[in-house]
Amino acid sequence: MGMISRVRGRIRSDSFSKIPTMKSEDKIANIVWLLSLVLLLPYWAPRGLLVALGGAWLMAAYTCLVLPVLISANYRYPARWYPSVVHFAHITALRLRRPAACALAALKTVYAPLERTEKFFLQMNNLSTMLSQLLIFTACDRLMVSRGKLTSLYSLMFYNVITYSVSYVREICTKEDWSPYVNVTRHSRVKHLAMSATKIVLEWTKAVTFVVTITFILLTLGLEQGMAHYRPNILYTAITGIYYLLSERTFLELGPIAVAGLKLERLEGMESMYFGVWARGITTALAVPLVPALAWYERWRLAVLVTYLCVFVHGRHRLGEALDKLNTARGSLVKFRRATAEELSMLEDVCAVCLGNMSSARVTPCAHFFHADCLRRCLTTSDRCPICVRPYVFY
Incomplete structure (x- = not known):
């Protein structure tokens, strides 16, 4: 019996002690990893299992609930093989x-002629904008309109009429010279007969065209003649309307004026730059989800065109250009601190550049106060203070 006990103890001490036992955290980590694989299986189902069962809303709800839990669980209990x-x-x-850098350089060399073509295409602002609008409208037509396949063309026509009306009304409101005559020279009172007649005919032509256009549109909408293929819904109208408003030049010029009316001090007088970034970002963001939706319905050519023109070209060049302008403008003001409310209340002065009241200002090293936008404009021409003409020295 003593021999058997010694042999049993030796076996326990020498053999079983060398077998590594799995810790509880490792067990939990492996269980979490296996559960993650199981919970991710619906994404690999053909044609989307969750979409087939409950539509896109079920897929979105499942994603919002499951993915954060999986990420946090794997972060809390990582498996040993993760590191x-x-x-x-x-x-x-x-x-x-190194090979990737060489391949990237080769791709840049090959892409350089196409990039020059893209920039030349974007310089034709009206054409490039109209093509992007037509692509987005057509994509929304194919995805959101079950009947009426000419809805995109009707919508683009109606939006163009609205734009023409807004631009004409704006021209009338901002017009300063209401005289129908044209003088020979600026300071002369002698009327130029031919130019005056041309101006009168042109103004009357604009007025008649405006009245006829509005009357025609009202009759078309009221009588509903020829509208059998025009069947927009609320979602279609919202997406196309927002995209058109934020891509058309007329509304891009009016947008900063509306933002300036809000008097947001954080923008520091750079409403046009901020609005440009917002507009380009929103239009690009509206185009992005249309691409997988078009691919889902096997509209491959339209998906490729929307991806290239509306997402890649416009996002890369126009959004990138707007961001560069804004970052450059903000970067030029980084060294100048913001004036506090106490300083502005004690100052009781106006900006020396624009002579406007200062609800917000930037302070120069020589203790002078300016509007941020006024100071930025001065910095483009000189690096000296507009008041004391001293160079800016920062410590």
């Missing part, structure tokens, strides 16, 4: 960096 995989991926990326 190894991350380290291996890092080493592989370092080894592939």
